[in-house]
Amino acid sequence: MSMHLAQRPKSLPSWITAARGRPLAIAHRGASAYAPDNTLRAFELAADLDADMWEVDIQVSRDGIPVVCHDADLRATAGRSERLDHFTSSELVRMDTRSGEPIPLFAEVVDLAKSRGAALYLDVKDLAAAEATFAILDECKFEKAIFGTTDPDFCRQLKSQNCPYPVSILIGLGKDAFELADISGADIIHPCWERASDRPDRLLDADFFDQASARGLPIVTWHEERPDVARTLCEMPVLGICSDTPELLKPYRKVFPDAPLVVCHRGANAIAPENTLVAANAAFAAGYDFVELDVRKTADDTLAVIHDRTVGRTTNGSGAVADLATSELLKLDAGSWHSRHFSGTRIPQLADMIDCAKSWSRQLYIELKDANPNAVVALVAASDFMDNCFFWSFDKDNLRMIRDHHPDAKLMARLEDYASLEECLQDLRPNIVEFNTSNACANDFARVRSVGGRVMVAYMGNNPGSMKNMLSLQPDMVNINDTIGWRKIVSSQ
Secondary structure (H helix, E strand, C coil), rough: CCCCCCCCCCCHHHHHHHCCCCCCCEEEECCCCCCCCCCCCHHHHHHHHHEEEEEEEEECCCCCCEEEECCCCHHHHHHHCCCCHCCHHHHHHHCCCCCCCCEEEHHHHHHHHHHHHHHHHHHHHHHHHHHHHHHHHHCCCCCCEEEEEEEHHHHHHHHHHHCCCCEEECCCCCHHHHHHHHEEEEECCEECCCCCCCCCEEEECCCHHHHHHHHHCEEEEEEECCCCHHHHHHHHCCCCCCCCHHHHHHCCCHHHHCCCCEEEEEECCCCCCCCCCCHHHHHHHHHCCCEEEEEEEEECCEEECCCCCCCCCCCCCCEHHCCCHHHCCCCCCCCCCCCHHCCCCCCCCCHHHHHHHHHHCHHHHHEEECCCCCHHHHHHHCCCCCHHEECCCCCCCHHHHHHHHHHCCEEEEEHCCCHHHHHHHHHHHEEEEEEEEECCHHHHHHHHHHHEEEEEEECCCCCCCHHHHHCCCCEEEEEEECHHHHHHHHHHH
16 A cells, blocks of 8 residues: 555544544444435535534545445445446446436545544545555545445554555444454454444443553444433543434534524524424434424314425325325325425324423424314323413414413414504413514513523524524524535524
8 A cells, every 4th residue: 555645643633633522423324314425415514513523434436536435345335236346437437327426536525524634534445446546545634534344454444554644444243343343453443233232332431441541442332313312422531423404413402502403493494394303303303392393173073284285295195184084195105205205204193292391301492383272282181282382373363362262382373464563462362472583672672581481592594694683582492494504504693
């Protein structure tokens, strides 16, 4: 192997040691919960979700060019039985894939990582792949990388060739982590124990950390998407945690504890199809406080979560929601319109969304589009969820019905629907008053708070200046469509 970069330092590079104090969020093959793994789309989303590092699988084409793909054959990626190295790089990038996303060149991923400030965790399969990878990293002057392998012999080879990057040994179930570390000479150990149990974090006990510390070995963990396990890992002295959902590792509420509460309009709809469980889970995984959703009654009087009167825009079906039975709605694909990755996603029921919010200990904003207010509130009450949601409707009669029959229900009112703030406060005695970027002002905020209400500012756009102005007003809550843009504004202050 020819090495043109500086020789490996005796200690871990400064960009790693500077991250100590919290684990690096490593997007497993990109944000692969929301886009096909190992694609530029998955890596772009990983950057949007504030991942520190991207795990990337590298193979080499027939003409010696490193490309990004997990498997040596093309069955999973393109439905073909041939090996990837039977094709040139130009043939691979033009190949029809199952996901519709092209196979990227590694050089494209490096360019994207440089532009987005991300580090790379590189799983190279052999020395040929490593040499081709080093050449590109050298040409791009890319320093923030870790090499990983499951093979102790390959790890030793990399080390003997004075690999200028830290090398990690990936450790399967039943393997002795420290024996493999000693044999391989690795700089980092990476237990791949996600399938060990429901709580693999419990395998990382005090003795494990003591042994790792005695050897000077940082620890990177398996890819983890379970909220309880991820929370525990984030409190452990590990260097990094892999995840298909990297936002889970840097949740908004933990990173910005004093920032306004966030209501995610129709869930995290920029990365997942609106008003679905996957969009709600993505919002809650990111640490946001509320998911806003829309409720309509079906032909058989159940409560479906969908925005439009008809199903045509967000499903592969047609017709009005009110004319379709629940069984018919559940057959519809509510994800493919957003991307092929979400094919087969279903329209949820309100009960499903309540269960989702409860599982995260989070809250909902329920907008009544076409649903009996008493039926909606009855379901919420039966689910023991009244303290964790608030209601709104364009039809004020719906809200008045709720206020008259369910005095404990929390209601929202919009200032723009009234001639004055006082009229707004007197009509429904709202728990929350929603302003917009045109009518929000500090004096009105103070008046709402003086009667025990909370202030929310709604903005469905993505202009950074508008969001910065919203933040400067210090509302209690924001109702936003662009959660990614909002987090960038909060983090910049």
